[in-house]
Amino acid sequence: MIQVMSATESLTAPRLRRVPSRLLAQAAGQADRLISAGLAQADAHKWHYAALATLHDVGSASQADLSRRTGIYRSDMVALLNELEERAYVRRSPDPQDKRRNIISITKRGEQQLSKLDKLVNALQDELLAGLSARDREHLVDLLARLVASFSAAGAGGQ
Amino acid sequence: MIQVMSATESLTAPRLRRVPSRLLAQAAGQADRLISAGLAQADAHKWHYAALATLHDVGSASQADLSRRTGIYRSDMVALLNELEERAYVRRSPDPQDKRRNIISITKRGEQQLSKLDKLVNALQDELLAGLSARDREHLVDLLARLVASFSAAGAGGQ
DNA sequence: CTAGTTTCGTTAGTGACATAAACGTTTATG
DNA sequence: CATAAACGTTTATGTCACTAACGAAACTAG
Numbered sequence A, B: 001m002i003q004v005m006s007a008t009e010s011l012t013a014p015r016l017r018r019v020p021s022r023l024l025a026q027a028a029g030q031a032d033r034l035i036s037a038g039l040a041q042a043d044a045h046k047w048h049y050a051a052l053a054t055l056h057d058v059g060s061a062s063q064a065d066l067s068r069r070t071g072i073y074r075s076d077m078v079a080l081l082n083e084l085e086e087r088a089y090v091r092r093s094p095d096p097q098d099k100r101r102n103i104i105s106i107t108k109r110g111e112q113q114l115s116k117l118d119k120l121v122n123a124l125q126d127e128l129l130a131g132l133s134a135r136d137r138e139h140l141v142d143l144l145a146r147l148v149a150s151f152s153a154a155g156a157g158g159q
Numbered sequence C: 001c002t003a004g005t006t007t008c009g010t011t012a013g014t015g016a017c018a019t020a021a022a023c024g025t026t027t028a029t030g
Numbered sequence D: 001c002a003t004a005a006a007c008g009t010t011t012a013t014g015t016c017a018c019t020a021a022c023g024a025a026a027c028t029a030g
Helices: A006-011 A020-040 A046-058 A063-070 A074-086 A108-128 A134-153 B006-011 B020-040 B046-058 B063-070 B074-086 B108-128 B134-153
Strands: A060-062 A090-094 A102-106 B060-062 B090-094 B102-106
Touching: A020 A046, A020 A108, A020 B020, A020 B046, A020 B108, A020 B134, A046 A060, A046 A063, A046 A074, A046 A090, A046 A102, A046 A108, A046 B020, A060 A063, A063 A074, A063 A102, A074 A090, A102 A108, A108 B020, A134 B020, A134 B134, B020 B046, B020 B108, B046 B060, B046 B063, B046 B074, B046 B090, B046 B102, B046 B108, B060 B063, B063 B074, B063 B102, B074 B090, B102 B108
Parallel strands: none
Antiparallel strands: A060 A102, A090 A102, B060 B102, B090 B102
């Protein structure tokens, strides 16, 4: 999934043109490229944003906690937090109650960066959805949220 | 993009929960896993379906043509067609008009497999969208199609 | 006709990402 | 107290989208 090369999209076989999973893949790909490129110009990644936003909303959390909340794997969280710590956006301190845990908290600089990223991400979402009216955007978000929710509820959901 | 692990999705920071690009990534990931798993049980891949469907709709095409129409890279088309040829779903014959080209055409067996995959893919899409009403499904597809279209029209489009 | 550019099929490789495996440490649980 | 589970971490795997390069053939221009 994720294909660009879409200048020639009009040649797509009609049978494929409205397949939901295909449309989702295409849209997600475009979105990802757009957001990633935009965030790169602020020396950031989507994960940086996800982690900082989560930390802001929650206050502080262990790495495993953050992992669950953001959907970023425990294994990748290590490197991500290294980067954020390097830039002094977060602090890692050992949890006195549980010596296995690190307590991750967001710093002042991290908050600043977050509000910068917040604006940037919002602008990028606007750019992404530029072709849709405000009402349509809301509707789309709504449908997607319901799709995601219904899906994790039923089926192969996360056991 | 593409994260599972979503049993814990309810823990997601509210700020992230309705970010369009994130929802798209999640939905696309779920869709991809579902479709891939389903097609795997028929010894197939999404590309197999895309290629066969395109061939059926177009009749026959060169590899480069197929590549443009499906969005599968020229480089990857080689292996894909090897697989399809192995299973006798398609035929590769040299183009007498242009010795660089292969003319790819779908075989009887390919057509049979296609209609099998067609049913399977449709069923899988239904499963994917199980949480949405018929009207909502249509609406979602519509919005996604418009999003994809508007996006390739504007911005960093093809070339 | 010749020289340069483009297209075709093909091979090989890169980089990002999701995900698994395994490990030592520490904390719960039976 | 023994066994299981959770934590942070390192290392590895497989899948994709995507690039680079190549020889062969085909257009395009001078």
